[in-house]
Amino acid sequence: MKLTREDQEILNGKHGKAAKKSMEILITLGEIFDAEDMVDVVGVQIAGVSYDNLGEAGLEFLSEMADDGKVKVLTTLNPAGMDRENWQVLGIDKEFAYNQNRAIEAFAKMGIITTCSCTPYLIGNSPHYGQHLAWAESSAVCYANSVIGARTNREGGPSALASALTGKTPRYGYHLDENRHGEVLVNVNVSVTGTDEFGVLGKIIGDRLGDLGKKIPYIAGMSSATIEELKSFSASVATYGGAALFHMENITPECDKYPKPHEIVFDIGQVDLDKARSELIDDDGEIDFVSIGCPHASIHEIATIAKLLEGKRIKKEFWITTARPTKKIADEAGFSKIIEDAGAKFAADTCCVVAPIKGRFKGMMVDSAKACYYGRAKNKFKIKIGSIEECIEEALK
Numbered sequence: 289m290k291l292t293r294e295d296q297e298i299l300n301g302k303h304g305k306a307a308k309k310s311m312e313i314l315i316t317l318g319e320i321f322d323a324e325d326m327v328d329v330v331g332v333q334i335a336g337v338s339y340d341n342l343g344e345a346g347l348e349f350l351s352e353m354a355d356d357g358k359v360k361v362l363t364t365l366n367p368a369g370m371d372r373e374n375w376q377v378l379g380i381d382k383e384f385a386y387n388q389n390r391a392i393e394a395f396a397k398m399g400i401i402t403t404c405s406c407t408p409y410l411i412g413n414s415p416h417y418g419q420h421l422a423w424a425e426s427s428a429v430c431y432a433n434s435v436i437g438a439r440t441n442r443e444g445g446p447s448a449l450a451s452a453l454t455g456k457t458p459r460y461g462y463h464l465d466e467n468r469h470g471e472v473l474v475n476v477n478v479s480v481t482g483t484d485e486f487g488v489l490g491k492i493i494g495d496r497l498g499d500l501g502k503k504i505p506y507i508a509g510m511s512s513a514t515i516e517e518l519k520s521f522s523a524s525v526a527t528y529g530g531a532a533l534f535h536m537e538n539i540t541p542e543c544d545k546y547p548k549p550h551e552i553v554f555d556i557g558q559v560d561l562d563k564a565r566s567e568l569i570d571d572d573g574e575i576d577f578v579s580i581g582c583p584h585a586s587i588h589e590i591a592t593i594a595k596l597l598e599g600k601r602i603k604k605e606f607w608i609t610t611a612r613p614t615k616k617i618a619d620e621a622g623f624s625k626i627i628e629d630a631g632a633k634f635a636a637d638t639c640c641v642v643a644p645i646k647g648r649f650k651g652m653m654v655d656s657a658k659a660c661y662y663g664r665a666k667n668k669f670k671i672k673i674g675s676i677e678e679c680i681e682e683a684l685k
């Protein structure tokens with residue numbers, strides 16, 4: 289790889305041990321993927337934050353890097369295994385909380401902003417079109433590449449941290465124009481609305497991409513999409529199809545930049561939506577847990593939940609998972625009080641997938657196709673997808 293003088297100095301240890309180790313990690317990665325050089329990144333988002341994922345080995349690596357490592361660019365974290373303020377109310381055990389806090393402290397020591405969220409783009413880690421990033425959370429990577437038109441590969445925990453400590457990433461993959469064009473044309477011949485339905489659409493397209501061995505869909509036929517719908521779609525198409533980028537005609541910023549694909553085409557109609565939705569509902573599932581906020585809920589979604597819960601009382605465990613800064617806005621706006629008076633709980637900094645809740649519930653209802661996937665695969669819950677309104681109806685039953 290061609291290294292600049294600065295890259296070389298970092299490699300020689302002039303910027304400290306952690307930066308040197310980071311540059312070694314990035315060069316190894318760059319050589320594997322034939323990157324010509326490094327590119328400067330404007331922001332980093334680190335995943336694998338839950339102590340459940342890190343374990344003692346991960347914590348040891350972090351502590352070593354935190355010895356003299358300091359971030360060079362704005363860096364935030366993916367959800368942790370617990371709400372950092374409200375973990376006892378959510379039933380998290382003391383030992384887990386102690387270990388999770390040790391991990392967060394190591395991140396903080398390096399100058400990382402310890403907001404733990406999979407929607408960094410909603411809370412200030414907000415790149416603009418064409419900027420290079422090193423983000424790790426799959427849904428955020430897909431959103432950044434597609435909806436914002438920024439450029440990031442899907443980083444692992446160590447490579448994202450290495451980028452944070454050097455401000456660089458190897459230039460390959462989605463950082464290059466040649467790897468960003470649509471490969472499969474998807475004609476959507478049905479109206480799609482709501483976060484749940486966009487998640488279902490993401491599942492259909494993701495499943496097909498997996499079968500085709502392709503990664504970048506060009507989606508035609510959508511009339512509009514909200515930020516919340518696009519975040520749900522990004523999470524779902526990344527989960528089911530490993531997609532890190534999609535183009536949506538008339539909606540995403542690079543939709544006209546590359547030729548529209550025409551060699552592989554498939555259509556989606558109402559029958560496909562109904563079939564995919566039925567695959568995300570377990571018939572025999574008794575629901576005892578409802579969760580909204582995968583990816584983390586926006587203030588707009590929280591406002592909707594507050595409106596639907598006002599003056600009511602829920603009967604099931606109900607979490608709203610969000611970023612702490614969004615929760616603070618909800619507090620100030622009075623939404624949190626309405627929601628908590630109704631008996632629902634905020635789970636800031638965490639989510640229904642990364643929190644250690646396996647075995648605590650039988651069935652989970654969500655508005656997110658991604659949460660359905662992990663609810664089944666990781667937590668062994670029965671699952672049911674529905675709109676935000678349907679989720680709230682279920683919690684009230």
Ligand code: F3S
Binds near residue numbers: 366640641
């Ligand atoms: Fe975010 Fe957790 Fe869903 S990290 S995308 S809320 S699985």
